[in-house]
Amino acid sequence: MSIYSFKNDYSESCHPDILKSLAKINMQQEEGYGYDSHTINAISKIRKLLGDKNAYIHFISGGTQANLIVISAFLKPHEACVCANTGHIATHETGAIEYTGHKIITVTSKNGKLTPEQIEKAITPYNCEHFVKPKLVYISNATEIGTVYTKEELKNLNEYCKSKGLILFADGARLGSALSVKEANLTLKDMYDFTDAFYIGGTKNGALLGEAIVIRNEALRDGFKYNVKQKGGLLAKGQVLGIQFETLFKDNLYFDLANHANEMAKLITKGLKEAGIKFLTESLSNQIFPILKNEVIEKLEKKFGFYIWEKVDENYSSIRLVTSWATKKEEVLKLIEEIKKLNN
């Protein structure tokens, strides 16, 4: 790609520290299938942050895989998921959840998040054996449109789910970014305290690949590793994932990387707002959706890589700009200048 890309947060391979760690352990002989020393160390580091030395943690290679393994492990055949209409499992996973046999009930949500009221309204009609039984609430944090849950919101959601016997599961493909939004006041420990399970996304925050599935609810842990293996998610060389999370959770690297991504996004947001540009969603995380004139978009595409998100009206569309741990400030500044220039 000859032009600088804001298409996504997985364009570059990995943070240099991860590569260094990989190189350092490269010729060590390790046990296979996740019993290696680096997986064990990484789990230990994450457990410390969660405040539970028995937290169940398993590393796998990607987000769709995490979602399908978790959901198929947690649900009985007749049980269903509830999620926002923008939820990744409902849109961009090629029916992975349905392939495991479960219906997804979608809730139309303007900001990509779910509230107890919305869920309550959605599940009420499902009241007998002719319908699936709603059992798991799937949320994404950050959401697919850049919004994040506050501590208060997540706490309430969790209380509601508990009161209804619903499992709360959070897709954390972009959890680093969500937790680095200061306004949300949410920590990794909060994620653990206020969900039944979630995953910590590595792929979109500096790892070559890798997501850390965390299960708090003890009733849901039984046989989980069997399920990982059955779905093709158990890597022979577990250290490849272990060493990456060991590195990410040593010296705060995971949060530093996410913070950089957020800062870069904030810079763009600030720059464009100053130029009078509006946004599709209120995002404080690393995905932002400015609304531009179609002719501006057309010209901008020749200078920077990004996706057109959706048509707003005849003359305007929103685009998606994604920043990451690797995003260069100089390119951000160039981007702002270019948009300002084209917009005049």
Next chain:
Amino acid sequence: MSIYSFKNDYSESCHPDILKSLAKINMQQEEGYGYDSHTINAISKIRKLLGDKNAYIHFISGGTQANLIVISAFLKPHEACVCANTGHIATHETGAIEYTGHKIITVTSKNGKLTPEQIEKAITPYNCEHFVKPKLVYISNATEIGTVYTKEELKNLNEYCKSKGLILFADGARLGSALSVKEANLTLKDMYDFTDAFYIGGTKNGALLGEAIVIRNEALRDGFKYNVKQKGGLLAKGQVLGIQFETLFKDNLYFDLANHANEMAKLITKGLKEAGIKFLTESLSNQIFPILKNEVIEKLEKKFGFYIWEKVDENYSSIRLVTSWATKKEEVLKLIEEIKKLNN
């Protein structure tokens, strides 16, 4: 692990050249999901070896994943697999194939391989709608017990399958080792010419992770990438797999690594045979199964890592020794000496 391990061919991380390649491209921005330049290059290199510039190739992260994606993509719900009782899908994949809905019909095979006669006998009773319909023959090359198919054997098997409308699929987790057995006289191009699909194992031959699925039969390609995504097998950072296969298939590295593994196994075999030790199977590949006295095994375990395979009689058991691209000759020699010493 403080003692040298012959437990498997995935103890070390990856060949140093692969790490170098990864480092070289690390900060390049690439397209996601397998549309990156390194995946394209790697495919192009493999196609050249297969002699078909349109060969369908897709990289994924592991062997169980490869098997379940391929088989679920190829079969209708009522169709079944046939494989040797030692077949990986029938034993060590936690029911991954059954999870995709398909029965596995196992054929008892002494050498881990299948012949047309064995298959014919196995499928004959499946003759009406009360039974599954045998449709896909799964073989492993090398097999799980170290044996390999000769060119002639594979050719015959393929002809038989074609004549019966059966799909022939080869699990190539250890294909490098199989193709490096000179006595088999089998090339990568032969694999392509004499199967409907197979995969080229990277994980067990020097890659961090990665298998290259190759589909020759055009009727089986439709929608394959959708199936990869649905099963959680589509990596965001496709270049992580692409660059590894690009490196493995540049300058013959893939075969050099496999050759080394075989040479190390051959050295052990030769050394132990000279000492009068018998083997469970006739293996020319990188997995060998010497039969040792139980007391010898017990002592040997304190010096080297390996798995006990099966009991042979009251006093003897076979062990599994696996060599790899990373196996050190000095450790091989020590191992031979140690066994000889203990055996006297």
Next chain:
Amino acid sequence: MSIYSFKNDYSESCHPDILKSLAKINMQQEEGYGYDSHTINAISKIRKLLGDKNAYIHFISGGTQANLIVISAFLKPHEACVCANTGHIATHETGAIEYTGHKIITVTSKNGKLTPEQIEKAITPYNCEHFVKPKLVYISNATEIGTVYTKEELKNLNEYCKSKGLILFADGARLGSALSVKEANLTLKDMYDFTDAFYIGGTKNGALLGEAIVIRNEALRDGFKYNVKQKGGLLAKGQVLGIQFETLFKDNLYFDLANHANEMAKLITKGLKEAGIKFLTESLSNQIFPILKNEVIEKLEKKFGFYIWEKVDENYSSIRLVTSWATKKEEVLKLIEEIKKLNN
């Protein structure tokens, strides 16, 4: 039930002629699993009506079973269904289709029917391997809200589907009623000519149980009976279904029964319209949805059985009245009188 029920078209067991036929053949020995003489005769009678002596026909016991067997037999894992938001598979089948692994894409439809334009708009965003691939269009005729497809509409839908490589499948749980709506001008042969597959509902039109799946598209027939058996749909005593369809399709009984149901519904519609009562949908089939004052409904429930369908506003709701082959004219007249009386 002490009060007369308009709850559904499956309250009574079966038409007396069917019982007579069952009694007549009761002690005959027949071949099992659908190879009996009555199944063969019934198929032959239906084939005559379809104008194709090779039409593929299979009898099974219920509608959800028919839908799940057909759809799972026709689709590859990554392929999806498109249906109206009111479609039975999307609402009242406890996720049966998702259990077979397939996503259902719903289209909001005011009248329960689908048009090419609606489908086109719905499937357009599904354009790459991150999404399921829309492949089968599911319609119901009559629909779940009483509307029916005209010959012209079905013909157009079929042409559209063919042009897009989509399979058109019609749920005919209430096909008898649909085909007995003269205004629709649609015959059983038209159903065959303008779909890839459909089923002829018996359970809701006078049979004890039974639906006749009809597949026109030859490419979709392969292995179908295996799929019926695998899903638990192959009855040992096939004659139980065969003799019922033999009876229903001898001397026009199937259509006579449906016609009676429609006539009874029409009578109610006429009576209530004369009394100024409005309806939720324009139904000419055996399900009608009058809109009544809530207090009227409350009182009516003490005299007749029916379901409340949906709230229309603060004071009004629609109810569902279903007539059938067994509905007594005297009860219909009493119902009309009662509603008129309560409505004043």
Next chain:
Amino acid sequence: MSIYSFKNDYSESCHPDILKSLAKINMQQEEGYGYDSHTINAISKIRKLLGDKNAYIHFISGGTQANLIVISAFLKPHEACVCANTGHIATHETGAIEYTGHKIITVTSKNGKLTPEQIEKAITPYNCEHFVKPKLVYISNATEIGTVYTKEELKNLNEYCKSKGLILFADGARLGSALSVKEANLTLKDMYDFTDAFYIGGTKNGALLGEAIVIRNEALRDGFKYNVKQKGGLLAKGQVLGIQFETLFKDNLYFDLANHANEMAKLITKGLKEAGIKFLTESLSNQIFPILKNEVIEKLEKKFGFYIWEKVDENYSSIRLVTSWATKKEEVLKLIEEIKKLNN
């Protein structure tokens, strides 16, 4: 069929009393989906025999359906069944269980039954997440080769399963016949006391169709009716099944019918044994397997219907003779005479 058939126990439709009951209630309006009065009565009658007024009972239409619904409801994705190699689910159900995602581990059994020792040996190697987890033991009573479990055997099996955390499920397609074998000393209540779940076969014991699933283990009942609906097993006209079981369990009819079937089989066994004919299995139930000269079989086929079971040696094969509630004594006597005559 012009010749008298001993092919199976489902050639004739149903016992005349069942037909009478069906006729009697034919025009009654009933609630749908198993909430009808006859289903309720039938459940109540069976509960009395089980000695538990809260026993969970659900009627469905066939045996394969019963097996797949039960097993898919009880197991998690990574859990597997254990059954005899002759088990119906392992052979004649077109992979119905595998379609629900579960592996079947078969145990070679000479008499079609399982013992704790056999199960223990079979499950021992399944000891980590690379293998499925054996969780449910499937037995058939009577077995597919006519043998039956004694009270003592079932009690022991149940104790073993409980001690290992295994679910014990019995396929009772021919339970009537099994319970009518006096030597087994087993009652319907024993079946309930010594299993987690089983089903009472109606189809092969006088019903038009229908099996009664009985679940003792309360932990396994949750959501079961949802699962029945999802798999297409919930009949709209539940009374069709209800009235049949109501009739079968009024005045001992179920056992009278089974007893007649056994008596007829016993008569044949006695007759043939007197003529020096040997049998493949020791059957006291309604399926028997005499071993005849191939030339005798060939001639016998012109007079009676039956299946050839398996080749015994070059000159001899066993045939399967099945008797039922409908088997005529005069035909049994003719059969014995014919075999005796041909055998001389």
